[in-house]
Amino acid sequence: MSKIGQYILFLGALFKNPESFRTYFRLTVDECVYIGLNSITIVAIVSVFMGAVSTVQTAYNLISPLIPDSVIGLVVRDLTILELAPTITAIVFAGKVGSSIAGNLGTMRITEQIDALEVMGINSASYLVLPKVIATIFMYPFLVILAGVLAIGGGYLAAEFAGALAPADYLSGLQSSFNEFGVFFALIKSVVFGFLISSISAYMGYYTKGGALEVGQSSTKAVTVSCIAILLSDFILAQLMLGS
Amino acid sequence: MIELKNVSKSFGDKQVLNGIDATFEKGKTNLIIGASGSGKSVLLKNIVGLFKPDEGEILYDNRNLVTADRDLKTDIRREIGMLFQGGALFDSMNVEQNVKFPLDVLTKMPEDEKLDRVNEVLARVKLENTNTKMPSEISGGMQKRVGIARAIVNNSKYLFCDEPNSGLDPRTSIKIDQLLAEITEEYQITTVIVTHDMNSVMEIGEYIIFICNTRKLWEGNNEGIAHSGIEELDDFVFANKMMRKFRGMV
Numbered sequence: 001m002s003k004i005g006q007y008i009l010f011l012g013a014l015f016k017n018p019e020s021f022r023t024y025f026r027l028t029v030d031e032c033v034y035i036g037l038n039s040i041t042i043v044a045i046v047s048v049f050m051g052a053v054s055t056v057q058t059a060y061n062l063i064s065p066l067i068p069d070s071v072i073g074l075v076v077r078d079l080t081i082l083e084l085a086p087t088i089t090a091i092v093f094a095g096k097v098g099s100s101i102a103g104n105l106g107t108m109r110i111t112e113q114i115d116a117l118e119v120m121g122i123n124s125a126s127y128l129v130l131p132k133v134i135a136t137i138f139m140y141p142f143l144v145i146l147a148g149v150l151a152i153g154g155g156y157l158a159a160e161f162a163g164a165l166a167p168a169d170y171l172s173g174l175q176s177s178f179n180e181f182g183v184f185f186a187l188i189k190s191v192v193f194g195f196l197i198s199s200i201s202a203y204m205g206y207y208t209k210g211g212a213l214e215v216g217q218s219s220t221k222a223v224t225v226s227c228i229a230i231l232l233s234d235f236i237l238a239q240l241m242l243g244s
Numbered sequence: 245m246i247e248l249k250n251v252s253k254s255f256g257d258k259q260v261l262n263g264i265d266a267t268f269e270k271g272k273t274n275l276i277i278g279a280s281g282s283g284k285s286v287l288l289k290n291i292v293g294l295f296k297p298d299e300g301e302i303l304y305d306n307r308n309l310v311t312a313d314r315d316l317k318t319d320i321r322r323e324i325g326m327l328f329q330g331g332a333l334f335d336s337m338n339v340e341q342n343v344k345f346p347l348d349v350l351t352k353m354p355e356d357e358k359l360d361r362v363n364e365v366l367a368r369v370k371l372e373n374t375n376t377k378m379p380s381e382i383s384g385g386m387q388k389r390v391g392i393a394r395a396i397v398n399n400s401k402y403l404f405c406d407e408p409n410s411g412l413d414p415r416t417s418i419k420i421d422q423l424l425a426e427i428t429e430e431y432q433i434t435t436v437i438v439t440h441d442m443n444s445v446m447e448i449g450e451y452i453i454f455i456c457n458t459r460k461l462w463e464g465n466n467e468g469i470a471h472s473g474i475e476e477l478d479d480f481v482f483a484n485k486m487m488r489k490f491r492g493m494v
Contacts, residue, residue: 017314019349112332119292119404120346121321127349 007203014130017123027131028138035097035132035198036139040146046092047147050084051076051154052162059164069165073173076155081182085148087234090193093140094226098201101132102222105205106215114206129202133195140194141187148186185241192237196229245270246291246402246434251300253283253290260286261297262458271432273425273448275439278455279480284438285406287455291436292324292404293317304402322350325395325433327405331387333379339366339390340375346398365393369423385416389423396427403428405437409444421447442481445469454480 018024058072058079105128108114117124152174159170201222208218246268253261260283268274278284289295291302293309302309304320312320325346333342340362347358366372369389379387388408395403405424409417425448428435439445445452449466456476464472469481 017318023349107335111330111335112328113334115294116326116328116332116334118294119321119324119326120350121318121324122349 006207007200010125010129010203010206011199013123013125014133016126018126018130019122023127024131024134027127028134031131031135032139035135036143039093039096039139039143042092042096043089043143043147044150046089047085047150048154048157050088050147051080051151051156052158053154054079054084054151055155055158055170056162056164069169070173070176072165073155073159073170074176075173076170077152077174077178078182080148080151080155081186083234084151086144086186086189086193087230089144089147090140090190090197090230091227093143093193094197094201094223094230097136098197098222098226099219101198101201102205102208102219103215105129105202106208106218109206109208110211110215125206129199129206132202133198136194136198137191138194140197141190144186144190185237188241189234189237192233193230196233197226200226200229245305246436247301247303248287248291249301249303251287251290251297251302253286253295253297259458261290261455264300264453264455264460266453266460266463267451268434268436269451270434271429272435272450273428274434274436275445275449275452276436276455277439277445277449277452277480279440282455283458284440284455288404288406288436288438292326293321322398323401325398325400325403327388327391327395327403327408329407329410331379331384331391333387333390333394335379337379338375339371339377339379339382342379342390343393343397346394350398361397362393365397366390368396368427369393384411385413385420388412388420392420392423392427396431396433399431401433403433403435405435405439407439407441408437409439409441414443417441417443418447424448440480442484445481456480 054076055072058075059069062072062075105114108128114124114128117127156167156170158164159167204218204222204225208214248264248266251261251264252259264287276284276287286295290297297310300310304323307316307320309317309320334345337345340359343362343366344358347353347361351358353361362375363372366374369392371386371389371393374382374386379390382390403424408420408424412420421444424435424437427433437444437448446466449469452464452466452469453460454462454474454477462472462474462477469477472478
């Protein structure tokens with residue numbers, strides 16, 4: 001419980017004694033490039049395969065002659081929008097960006113770089129962490145949109161080249177019974193997941209004590225706790241927004 | 245001038261500092277010495293505000309850092325420069341960006357003036373033409389000098405150094421000590437150095453306090469340190485063979 005309290009105080013500290021808007025803007029743009037653009041490759045690779053595998057496995061399970069093949073496209077689309085794109089990408093994102101944030105801040109802590117900022121009268125939590133949190137909240141929804149598009153594209157590739165189903169059936173399924181609320185729900189989830197990944201990872205790194213070993217442990221903890229928080233919040237959001 | 249009045253600090257049940265009094269004057273190199281684990285680095289962290297003392301006052305030209313509100317604390321801290329044990333240079337920035345950092349964040353100086361100031365302090369610490377080098381590309385001694393340049397670039401009134409000679413060879417250590425002493429006198433800074441290096445003590449110790457077992461046991465200068473008559477201080481000062489030989493000669 002004390003850790004949760006410390007985490008909440010840490011979040012409060014992000015907004016105390018801030019630097020100029022210009023400083024934050026510059027840092028946030030840098031972080032958007034580092035966190036967002038540098039994650040495109042891994043997100044793209046994971047998404048294409050995620051969509052392709054979902055299509056092949058759904059086709060494997062829907063073998064009833066009473067169910068048209070176009071349902072496979074519909075299932076893959078909804079699965080991708082509601083769960084795969086925001087949540088599985090979040091797990092991958094936590095592994096890549098979360099560990100990097102924790103490692104970076106942990107190293108700054110043990111090499112006294114954070115103390116150096118504090119001695120200069122700079123709120124180190126706000127200066128170092130707030131741009132990362134804002135950049136993640138801003139960039140992660142774009143990555144989710146990209147992941148969704150590429151996963152659906154990956155499903156099409158599986159239909160076209162792996163023969164899981166006829167591409168025309170897949171495309172027909174994609175267009176049937178589309179509910180726009182699913183996209184809105186995915187974007188809400190992406191904002192929440194982005195906030196959780198960046199803030200939890202930053203918290204783990206910022207409070208690192210010790211040496212190189214502890215920096216590694218902080219990175220591992222950042223990924224583990226972020227993943228648990230993602231899954232827990234995923235359930236809570238689903239219950240709140242989709243539950244009866 | 246910085247005055248410490250009855251500064252005490254403990255962590256849980258463990259008392260680390262007990263009623264420390266000292267006065268660090270402007271334009272002097274003030275040293276805090278003591279064995280490893282004696283609490284001198286904790287004292288320094290209390291002085292710069294990284295820790296809050298349980299009791300006592302820390303006065304920066306009569307402004308008490310301990311009871312200061314956030315704005316005053318920020319004002320005082322912005323007059324402080326600090327050289328950390330490992331340099332604490334920002335890994336992602338080159339030498340110029342590291343030195344310019346306090347100016348970028350704490351001032352509204354035009355960019356060309358900032359660069360002029362950066363080049364001026366880099367020249368002062370004899371590091372011309374290193375602007376584009378990354379911290380990992382320069383030696384430990386150079387990193388310390390970049391740290392000093394960063395600490396003084398914003399015309400700091402107070403300079404703190406935590407073990408400035410750690411990890412350096414004796415010759416480089418003396419150069420760093422001399423540089424700190426010169427800068428202190430030239431810019432009339434109040435400099436406080438934490439060290440356990442006796443070479444530094446003998447070279448630049450204008451005012452020295454000796455911390456042992458949580459208390460200040462002695463204060464004086466480098467001329468009087470060999471004649472204190474305090475057993476703990478003698479054990480610290482004459483710990484190595486050469487100093488014992490020197491003591492025999494005296």
